[in-house]
Amino acid sequence: MKNILIIGATGQIGSELTMSLRGIYGNEHVVCGYIKGAEPKGELMESGPAEICDVTNPQMIAEVVKKYSIDTIYNLAALLSVVAESNPMLAWKIGIDGLWNVLEVARENGCAVFTPSSIGSFGPSTPAVQTPQDTVQRPRTIYGVSKVTTELLSDYYFNKYGVDTRAVRFPGLISYVALPGGGTTDYAVDIYYSAVKGEKFICPIAEGTYMDMMYMPDALNACVQLMEADPTKLVHRNAFNIASMSFAPEQIFAAIKEHKPNFEMEYQVDALKQSIASSWPDSLDDSCAREEWGWNPSYDLKSMTTHMLQQLEKKFQA
Ligand code: AKB
Numbered sequence: 001m002k003n004i005l006i007i008g009a010t011g012q013i014g015s016e017l018t019m020s021l022r023g024i025y026g027n028e029h030v031v032c033g034y035i036k037g038a039e040p041k042g043e044l045m046e047s048g049p050a051e052i053c054d055v056t057n058p059q060m061i062a063e064v065v066k067k068y069s070i071d072t073i074y075n076l077a078a079l080l081s082v083v084a085e086s087n088p089m090l091a092w093k094i095g096i097d098g099l100w101n102v103l104e105v106a107r108e109n110g111c112a113v114f115t116p117s118s119i120g121s122f123g124p125s126t127p128a129v130q131t132p133q134d135t136v137q138r139p140r141t142i143y144g145v146s147k148v149t150t151e152l153l154s155d156y157y158f159n160k161y162g163v164d165t166r167a168v169r170f171p172g173l174i175s176y177v178a179l180p181g182g183g184t185t186d187y188a189v190d191i192y193y194s195a196v197k198g199e200k201f202i203c204p205i206a207e208g209t210y211m212d213m214m215y216m217p218d219a220l221n222a223c224v225q226l227m228e229a230d231p232t233k234l235v236h237r238n239a240f241n242i243a244s245m246s247f248a249p250e251q252i253f254a255a256i257k258e259h260k261p262n263f264e265m266e267y268q269v270d271a272l273k274q275s276i277a278s279s280w281p282d283s284l285d286d287s288c289a290r291e292e293w294g295w296n297p298s299y300d301l302k303s304m305t306t307h308m309l310q311q312l313e314k315k316f317q318a
Pocket of ligand 1: 080081082118119120143144171172173180182183184185186222
């Protein structure tokens with residue numbers, strides 16, 4: 001049985017991952033780690049243990065790990081790409097100084113660690129179409145710089161100390177449960193909210209800009225499947241390309257319009273978001289994840305759109 005700590009458990013991924021892991025391993029075995037100002041609420045708070053656990057405070061992490069005999073840490077604390085550009089030093093402090101803290105506690109206490117990377121770890125000199133698993137990573141954003149460092153430092157701790165570090169490169173994640181905050185791919189969530197509210201969507205990303213995206217249930221499965229994978233099969237560790245769909249704004253708009261024929265969209269391109277989006281791959285080659293641990297997503301743009309709209313409509317009716 002695993003005892004799991006999720007750092008950053010009240011964020012977009014964390015709030016759903018915590019509930020999903022509680023469903024698999026048992027409520028008492030999954031600790032929701034949060035910071036002051038981002039307290040868990042409702043089911044997240046009530047269904048299992050919750051502790052203040054600031055990634056920038058190594059003693060705090062060590063105390064929680066010891067108190068609950070933690071053997072696996074999901075380190076989800078990070079600033080997303082757009083917001084990180086307005087505070088690069090804070091992005092580094094959380095993303096990299098925080099990662100050192102987590103890896104040191106993991107080394108001392110024998111924990112496995114999952115710290116996600118992103119499509120943001122690639123840059124303008126990376127092959128953009130079917131981006132290979134092992135390729136050029138020279139990002140221009142501080143988010144990307146910290147994600148490449150995350151991959152390298154996590155591999156370093158595995159090779160030098162045997163810490164069981166594993167991760168994926170997340171595409172833009174789309175969910176009806178919690179909103180993302182400060183990412184370049186957020187438009188692909190916001191567009192569904194506009195459609196359900198009956199509002200015109202103002203798109204900050206230019207027509208023809210492709211990025212990889214994924215529906216949250218597939219992203220959650222990737223976390224669990226990779227952390228449960230047979231280590232002898234893993235050639236790579238930090239971090240695997242995973243993919244399920246790639247689209248440009250006009251394609252997600254068209255998919256929504258099939259359900260909502262009166263839906264309207266207008267482009268008002270945001271210069272910062274566009275420059276980041278243009279520097280990221282159009283689509284990833286995820287064959288290593290498929291071969292090494294059986295990655296096989298369930299949702300494409302069509303099935304995700306049907307499910308997203310149904311779920312958001314229920315949410316707004318309630
Ligand atoms: C962002 O847009 O910053 C994130 C990501 C793709 O890592 N969603």
